[in-house]
Amino acid sequence: xxxxxxxxxxxxxxxxxxxxxxxxxxxxxxxxxxxxxxxxxxxxxxxxxxxxxxxxxxxxxxxxxxxxxxxxxxxxxxxxxxxxxxxxxxxxxxxxxxxxxxxxxxxxxxxxxxxxxxxxxxxxxxxxxxxxxxxxxxxxxxxxxxxxxxxxxxxxxxxxxxxxxxxxxxxxxxxxxxxxxxxxxxxxxxxxxxxxxxxxxxxxxxxxxxxxxxxxxxxxxxxxxxxxxxxxxxxxxxxxxxxxxxxxxxxxxxxxxxxxxxxxxxxxxxxxxxxxxxxxxxxxxxxxxxxxxxxxxxxxxxxxxxxxxxxxxxxxxxxxxxxxxxxxxxxxxxxxxxxxxxxxxxxxxxxxxxxxxxxxxxxxxxxxxxxxxxxxxxxxxxxxxxxxxxxxxxxxxxxxxxxxxxxxxxxxxxxxxxxxxxxxxxxxxxxxxxxxxxxxxxxxxxxxxxxxxxxxxxxxxxxxxxxxxxxxxxxxxxxxxxxxxxxxxxxxxxxxxxxxxxxxxxxxxxxxxxxxxxxxxxxxxxxxxxxxxxxxxxxxxxxxxxxxxxxxxxxxxxxxxxxxxxxxxxxxxxxxxxxxxxxxxxxx
Amino acid sequence: xxxxxxxxxxxxxxxxxxxxxxxxxxxxxxxxxxxxxxxxxxxxxxxxxxxxxxxxxxxxxxxxxxxxxxxxxxxxxxxxxxxxxxxxxxxxxxxxxxxxxxxxxxxxxxxxxxxxxxxxxxxxxxx
Numbered sequence: 154x155x156x157x158x159x160x161x162x163x164x165x166x167x168x169x170x171x172x173x174x175x176x177x178x179x180x181x182x183x184x185x186x187x188x189x190x191x192x193x194x195x196x197x198x199x200x201x202x203x204x205x206x207x208x209x210x211x212x213x214x215x216x217x218x219x220x221x222x223x224x225x226x227x228x229x230x231x232x233x234x235x236x237x238x239x240x241x242x243x244x245x246x247x248x249x250x251x252x253x254x255x256x257x258x259x260x261x262x263x264x265x266x267x268x269x270x271x272x273x274x275x276x277x278x279x280x281x282x283x284x285x286x287x288x289x290x291x292x293x294x295x296x297x298x299x300x301x302x303x304x305x306x307x308x309x310x311x312x313x314x315x316x317x318x319x320x321x322x323x324x325x326x327x328x329x330x331x332x333x334x335x336x337x338x339x340x341x342x343x344x345x346x347x348x349x350x351x352x353x354x355x356x357x358x359x360x361x362x363x364x365x366x367x368x369x370x371x372x373x374x375x376x377x378x379x380x381x382x383x384x385x386x387x388x389x390x391x392x393x394x395x396x397x398x399x400x401x402x403x404x405x406x407x408x409x410x411x412x413x414x415x416x417x418x419x420x421x422x423x424x425x426x427x428x429x430x431x432x433x434x435x436x437x438x439x440x441x442x443x444x445x446x447x448x449x450x451x452x453x454x455x456x457x458x459x460x461x462x463x464x465x466x467x468x469x470x471x472x473x474x475x476x477x478x479x480x481x482x483x484x485x486x487x488x489x490x491x492x493x494x495x496x497x498x499x500x501x502x503x504x505x506x507x508x509x510x511x512x513x514x515x516x517x518x519x520x521x522x523x524x525x526x527x528x529x530x531x532x533x534x535x536x537x538x539x540x541x542x543x544x545x546x547x548x549x550x551x552x553x554x555x556x557x558x559x560x561x562x563x564x565x566x567x568x569x570x571x572x573x574x575x576x577x578x579x580x581x582x583x584x585x586x587x588x589x590x591x592x593x594x595x596x597x598x599x600x601x602x603x604x605x606x607x608x609x610x611x612x613x614x615x616x617x618x619x620x621x622x623x624x625x626x627x628x629x630x631x632x633x634x635x636x637x638x639x640x641x642x643x644x645x646x647x648x649x650x651x652x653x654x655x656x657x658x659x660x661x662x663x664x665x666x667x668x669x670x671x672x673x674x675x676x677x678x679x680x681x682x683x684x685x686x687x688x689x690x691x692x693x694x695x696x697x698x699x700x701x702x703x704x705x706x707x708x709x710x711x712x713x714x715x716x717x718x719x720x721x722x723x724x725x726x727x728x729x730x731x732x733x734x735x736x737x738x739x740x741x
Numbered sequence: 742x743x744x745x746x747x748x749x750x751x752x753x754x755x756x757x758x759x760x761x762x763x764x765x766x767x768x769x770x771x772x773x774x775x776x777x778x779x780x781x782x783x784x785x786x787x788x789x790x791x792x793x794x795x796x797x798x799x800x801x802x803x804x805x806x807x808x809x810x811x812x813x814x815x816x817x818x819x820x821x822x823x824x825x826x827x828x829x830x831x832x833x834x835x836x837x838x839x840x841x842x843x844x845x846x847x848x849x850x851x852x853x854x855x856x857x858x859x860x861x862x863x864x865x866x867x868x
Contacts, residue, residue: 561797561824565824565825566824569755570755570758573758573759573762573848576849577758577762580765580766580849581765
């Protein structure tokens with residue numbers, strides 16, 4: 154709903170005042186026979202109800218332009234006065250009065266079913282609101298034009314001019330009335346159900362705004378229900394009249410309850426100053442800022458997550474990564490500082506209707522949030538360091554396990570074979586001829602040579618001695634020559650770097666080549682090493698299947714290793730388009 | 742009567758040399774198997790007296806194969822072999838149904854005979 158302009162507001166207020174005066178005039182001078190003892194209370198109460206809805210509705214419309222509740226209240230006020238047309242003793246007055254006679258009830262249903270947004274939000278609400286409107290003017294039109302309703306004084310407070318009179322005596326008007334009242338009772342019971350369901354599923358902040366209106370609504374609906382059931386149960390009309398009066402009394406006060414609900418969180422602006430005072434007192438515990446915001450916005454379920462731009466992720470106050478995404482029943486408000494996003498508040502959706510309050514809280518807490526964000530960032534880095542330390546230890550253990558297994562499966566088996574061959578040769582020294590013995594010794598020799606090859610390969614895998622002796626360039630060329638996939642190493646700057654830098658770059662290339670050969674089914678690999686700025690950049694690209702998982706133990710281990718030097722590892726591996734591993738390592 | 746032996750090991754050069762060593766030592770080698778499943782079916786088909794069983798096989802490990810063989814009738818004598826040493830297996834060999842253990846590099850007809858005739862204890866070795 155757009156903001157209410159002052160001129161419109163004045164016009165509506167004047168029209169409301171005039172409508173009240175006109176309604177009073179119709180009742181007093183319209184020619185309608187109002188019992189003398191009922192005139193004064195009728196006038197006072199009806200004017201109070203109508204003006205209360207129009208006046209308070211205008212305030213609500215001004216203060217909460219985002220909600221349609223204010224508009225509905227104003228409409229209800231006018232509909233309330235429109236009923237009085239029936240008091241003008243002419244055919245036109247009668248027709249208009251009957252057609253508009255129960256529109257206020259339809260608007261009441263609309264208002265209750267959609268409070269506090271004033272907008273239909275689901276199917277149940279749409280059904281209720283539609284049935285509510287069908288039961289007023291359209292049904293009254295049927296009574297008026299099809300069933301021949303005629304003016305006659307009915308029961309209940311004035312103006313009550315509609316009585317269905319049998320036009321040909323073939324139907325029972327009491328039966329139709331009973332059926333209509335039955336539908337009205339079902340409608341109002343469903344309405345109570347909808348209001349109760351909304352109240353029950355609401356978060357605490359939403360309840361604060363729902364409760365005053367809901368309590369008043371329950372009172373009105375229950376009164377109307379008892380009044381209507383009184384007719385259904387054929388309770389004496391006098392009781393029905395009394396109930397109708399009490400419903401009106403509640404109706405006078407109810408708009409204020411609705412307004413209170415709409416403005417309740419706005420009334421709590423003083424909480425923002427309390428928040429600022431509390432923030433000034435210092436916040437030693439990470440969760441305290443979150444709790445202070447939760448208290449200020451009356452939403453204990455509120456959660457605060459800090460944005461870490463470098464990681465492109467949100468973390469909680471303890472630094473643990475959290476997923477922030479729109480979920481049903483939760484709303485997100487992003488906090489910014491100097492145009493940069495710093496945090497997000499995940500809160501009760503009702504607060505979304507209070508953007509100014511949330512903005513005030515955000516502004517008040519801005520510096521503290523920025524402060525806490527930095528703390529959260531440090532905690533998050535600490536967690537990451539702890540996790541990577543654990544992974545590095547695990548990777549080292551895994552490497553030792555692999556060495557043991559490689560020794561056992563390879564060289565050790567071959568040496569066992571050598572020992573057995575020699576023993577067999579020894580036992581056959583006296584019996585076998587020299588040819589047989591020679592064959593046995595050849596067998597032993599071949600196994601020994603194999604064992605030596607495997608030990609050399611294993612030793613090289615544990616640590617490449619060429620790297621220490623000759624540097625990165627020769628070590629990478631040697632690595633490429635031994636790679637089962639054709640690998641090209643570009644020009645490597647001919648200089649030495651710190652041992653840790655050279656080793657890290659070597660193992661990045663070694664792992665990437667092994668992956669290209671073992672997993673990617675690559676046809677060619679290109680290794681590129683260059684110095685840029687203050688660091689060394691190593692890139693290994695293959696033309697294989699892609700789809701490598703950067704979270705897999707091999708690449709994860711490399712990333713940890715690169716990170717210990719303050720560097721960064723990036724892996725681009727779109728499925729079907731090869732893999733590119735890039736390590737940038739700063740070197741002093 | 743010469744004992745009939747089945748050799749179970751996934752390393753073919755070892756099986757070949759073990760066969761020749763045991764034959765030279767007076768045993769009759771009735772068959773070879775390269776894994777646990779092969780061992781179980783070979784024992785069913787050949788009913789050997791002794792199974793020379795590698796601890797590390799590609800499918801089951803030697804302890805599990807020994808366990809399965811102990812439920813067979815007749816129960817063959819199981820002697821575990823490994824290129825690792827006895828102490829690498831802690832008390833697992835003692836707790837198993839095997840008659841004993843020989844480190845592969847120590848294998849000969851003589852050591853096998855000693856384990857078979859022994860009191861059911863593994864042959865200590867330097868490993």
